[in-house]
Every structure is written in structure tokens, then in C-alpha cells.
Amino acid sequence: MAQEQIPDLSKAVEKAQAGDSQAFAQIYDALVKPIYRYIYYRVENEIAEDLTEDTFVKMWQNLDKYKKGVTPFASWAFRIAHNLLVDYYRKNQSTDEIDDEIADPHERNLPDRQTNLKLTQVRLQKVIRKLPGNYQEIIILKYINELDNRQIAEVTGKSEGAIRILQFRALEQLRGFLSPERDDL
Numbered sequence: 001m002a003q004e005q006i007p008d009l010s011k012a013v014e015k016a017q018a019g020d021s022q023a024f025a026q027i028y029d030a031l032v033k034p035i036y037r038y039i040y041y042r043v044e045n046e047i048a049e050d051l052t053e054d055t056f057v058k059m060w061q062n063l064d065k066y067k068k069g070v071t072p073f074a075s076w077a078f079r080i081a082h083n084l085l086v087d088y089y090r091k092n093q094s095t096d097e098i099d100d101e102i103a104d105p106h107e108r109n110l111p112d113r114q115t116n117l118k119l120t121q122v123r124l125q126k127v128i129r130k131l132p133g134n135y136q137e138i139i140i141l142k143y144i145n146e147l148d149n150r151q152i153a154e155v156t157g158k159s160e161g162a163i164r165i166l167q168f169r170a171l172e173q174l175r176g177f178l179s180p181e182r183d184d185l
Helices: 010-017 021-040 045-061 073-091 111-130 133-144 149-156 160-178
Strands: none
Touching: 010 021, 021 045, 021 073, 045 073, 111 133, 111 160, 133 149, 133 160, 149 160
């Protein structure tokens, strides 16, 4: 899946901060899909839609608090989405005991689904362990711990350019290990 690039929103942000609702519409169009995806993989579909909407409402309400140059606008927007997710989880934590006789209606929690997921995780772990050490480190930091390239560069002591090259090479080797023709895992 090709990753969408978020365009530079600085001009639209300045106009939106001055009250231009059309500029905010440009911001919305640029960020709605990535923010929705960010939320969607953490909550149910209907809740993801609500939290995405809440994210943009909060962005509009707090637009005057955004300080250019402190952090990129998209990062600021994702932080709002993150905070709404945290609030959602805090409000919806269940502390009640669950009766052992109650069946879980969610397909993702069915035993065979859980088994397949575990097997996939075990297979991925085996494949990652076959990679050279520096490739393992990059894959784990980037895709398991979700660090960005700047953070990975700080952790590893390498440049961001070197991180991008290592990431590309590690993914290529990982693809080779995971190809359908290979059944040795």
C-alpha cells in the first residue's frame, strides 16, 4: 500500500488562523484520511468516525493555539487525535468482572482467529530474526515501536539518510523471506 504524503499546510494554517474556513477545508481534505486511519486501527468503525470528527472540531477550536515552527501542523493534529483516543480509553475502561459463560461476539477474538494471529506473529518473529542485526533493529524500531526516522537516527547514532537506506534494504530482504514461494518458515 502506497503511503500518502501530507502536503505542506503552512499557508492554509495561516489563513485558517485568520478565520478563513475555506483554508480549514483544505486542511481537512489533506488530513482526514490519515487521521481516520490512525484512529480506525485502534477502535471500532463508528467510534473512529466520531473521534475523527472530534479531532477536527478540536483543531478548529484550538487553531489559535497552534504555534508555527514549534511542531509541524500535521504532528499537532495527530497529537489531538492521540489525546482523544486516550480520553476515550479512560472513559470506557471496563472494570466489571466478565462471566466465563459469555461468548465474545467479535470475530477477531475467536480462538481460530487468535491462533492464526499468533502463528503470523511467530512467523514474523522468525523472519525478523533471520535478518542481519542492523536490519532487525531498523524494522523493530520503525514498525514495531513506530518511531520516526529522526528518532531511529538518535537511537542508532546513524544519519536519517542512512536509516532510510537501511529501512529500504531491510524491507526488501523481509519481502524475500515472506514471499509465497518460500515455505521454509
